[in-house]
Amino acid sequence: MSTRRTFLHTLGLGAGLSALAPTLLSATPSKTAAGRPAQKLRVAIMGLGSYGTRVAEAMKSCTSAELVGIVTGSPEKIPVWKSKYNIPDKNVYNYETIGQMKNNPDIDAVYVITPNSLHHKHVMQVAAAGKHAICEKPMADTAKHAQDMIDACEKAGVKLLIGYRLHFExxxxxxxxxxxxxxxxxxxxxxxxxxxxxxxxxxxxxxxxxxxxxxxxxxxxxxxxxxxxxxxxxxxxxxxxxxxxxxxxxxxxxxxxxxxxxxxxxxxxxxxxxxxxxxxxxxxxxxxxxxxxxxxxxxxxxxxxxxxxxxxxxxVTHQTLQMDGMADIILNGKTVTPAVDxxxxxxxxxxxxxxxxxxxxxxxxxxxx
CATH class of the missing domain: 3.30.360.10 (Dihydrodipicolinate Reductase; domain 2)
Incomplete structure (x- = not known):
């Protein structure tokens, strides 16, 4: 059994997604003639702590999402992340400059992985920048703040997803x-x-x-x-x-x-x-x-x-399956039940x-x- 588990874990998303395809999403992603996803969701991670690192590592195995940018308040982390994940200078932001992301067409979505009480502020900033928001759970510190975040994203015409990774597990x-x-x-x-x-x-x-x-x-x-x-x-x-x-x-x-x-x-x-x-x-x-x-x-x-x-x-690696599933929701309008919106x-x-x-x-x- 351990050999089978190791093999499946190594396969990661490939094995997991094929097994779940009939029930995970309403349809499979659109494909190119070569069998690859027609487009990848280009993601910036906001908050480069332990869980942000876990998500970044998991995204190395994604087929429909890729890490292209970072938002951090820790300047010392920037050269490490740039080198490790091939992040270009133009896709590096801090918490004060995130508004400038509005002028960057190379980032589609921002995954907010900052402390819980900052989720409200940071998702509002992401929405104002015109980017889709993925917010780690818990969504906010109060239901009122959660509603604010929904309203802001709807007004900006961007999607808001919450990091319920187990909905894909x-x-x-x-x-x-x-x-x-x-x-x-x-x-x-x-x-x-x-x-x-x-x-x-x-x-x-x-x-x-x-x-x-x-x-x-x-x-x-x-x-x-x-x-x-x-x-x-x-x-x-x-x-x-x-x-x-x-x-x-x-x-x-x-x-x-x-x-x-x-x-x-x-x-x-x-x-x-x-x-x-x-x-x-x-x-x-x-x-x-x-x-x-x-x-x-x-x-x-x-x-x-x-x-x-x-x-x-x-x-499977939960975050790999999650990010590919969320890419399909954002790029292709698919749905998952239970929801992650x-x-x-x-x-x-x-x-x-x-x-x-x-x-x-x-x-x-x-x-x-």
């Missing part, structure tokens, strides 16, 4: 397909957890003005988003509880949050997220069967099983706002309209 998609096909019967319950023990106490994730929130915003959003796509419903109420074992380290942001989501059909999802210990699990049970994934939300390899046995799906991000942000409201009001039930 084979194990996740397999579980969704089984649920939609009724293989597990009527869904009865969802149980999702995601957390890790955070390290450096000085990092931006622990600063409210940059992170917007703590574990919930960072990794709890996976549990929330999964509850929505597993049920194919939108929650109508939420209750939540917060605990802190280290009030000094987590003085500005949440450490551990448990929350419950009520859905129109009567399904209740129980979810938890933390910065205090490592755990990761997705579980959904229906009248005819179940699905479980653990690991479920990390960068892989993911593992899972259902009432029919172990899941055996292609092991700004409205999908807004739905999550509305629930996150309600979770924080419930905690503030002593774990009271908050209704969602």
């Amino acid at each position: 084979p194990y996740t998609r397999k579980v969704i397909e089984m649920l939609r096909a009724g293989e597990m019967g009527k869904i009865m319950h969802v149980d999702n957890y995601q957390g890790f023990k955070i390290g450096d106490p000085t990092q931006w994730r622990l600063k409210k003005n940059l992170a917007g929130g703590g574990a919930l915003m960072d990794v709890g959003i996976y549990c929330l988003n999964a509850a929505r796509y597993l049920t194919a419903e939108e929650p109508v109420w939420v209750t939540a509880q917060e605990t802190k074992t280290d009030p000094v380290k987590f003085a500005e942001v949440d450490e551990t949050i448990t929350f419950q989501l009520g859905f129109p059909s009567g399904i209740i999802a129980t979810c938890a997220t933390t910065y205090n210990f490592n755990f990761e699990r997705l579980y959904v049970v229906g009248t005819k069967g179940f699905a479980e994934m653990s690991p479920a939300y990390g960068y892989g390899p993911l593992k899972g099983r259902t009432h029919k046995g172990p899941l055996e799906e292609p092991v 700004g409205y999908e991000g807004l739905k999550d942000m509305k629930v996150i706002d309600a979770i924080y409201k419930s905690i503030k009001e002593g774990s009271k039930k908050v209704m969602l309209g």
Whole structure:
């Protein structure tokens, strides 16, 4: 099995996309006579931290997207990135000069991978520059900011996509397909957890003005988003509880949050997220069967099983599949279900706002309209 997994991982997108083509997008990309994509999405990465680097490395294997530019506030990173990714001088920007990108026809889209509370400002700048925006999750720090971002992109006539990489990931998609096909019967319950023990106490994730929130915003959003796509419903109420074992380290942001989501059909999802210990699990049970994934939300390899046995799906680089899928959405107008657009991000942000409201009001039930 390890040999097969290694082989599939090496194949990367080629194996993964061919396996997912019937269900991932509404159609395949247009091709040239030589069998290559008719056009590549030319992307600039905004924010050259660890995840920006991960995306850049993954894009080396993309067939429909390519890294052509950077936006950074760290001048010392510029020569390294220029050399490593063959970035020309004309495609290098900082946070003050991004408006000049409007005059650069060689960049189609900007992937915003800056701290959460900066997403709103930076997507607004990208829209003003007339470029398509891909924004890492969580979309923003409030639902209001998320709506602002949608409005700005629509006014500018550009697309806004959110970095929900798991919407393209084979194990996740397999579980969704089984649920939609009724293989597990009527869904009865969802149980999702995601957390890790955070390290450096000085990092931006622990600063409210940059992170917007703590574990919930960072990794709890996976549990929330999964509850929505597993049920194919939108929650109508939420209750939540917060605990802190280290009030000094987590003085500005949440450490551990448990929350419950009520859905129109009567399904209740129980979810938890933390910065205090490592755990990761997705579980959904229906009248005819179940699905479980653990690991479920990390960068892989993911593992899972259902009432029919172990899941055996292609092991791919998530961000490679994501960027090729998003290129097809932007260039060819394709769609993916669950969605990865700004409205999908807004739905999550509305629930996150309600979770924080419930905690503030002593774990009271908050209704969602």
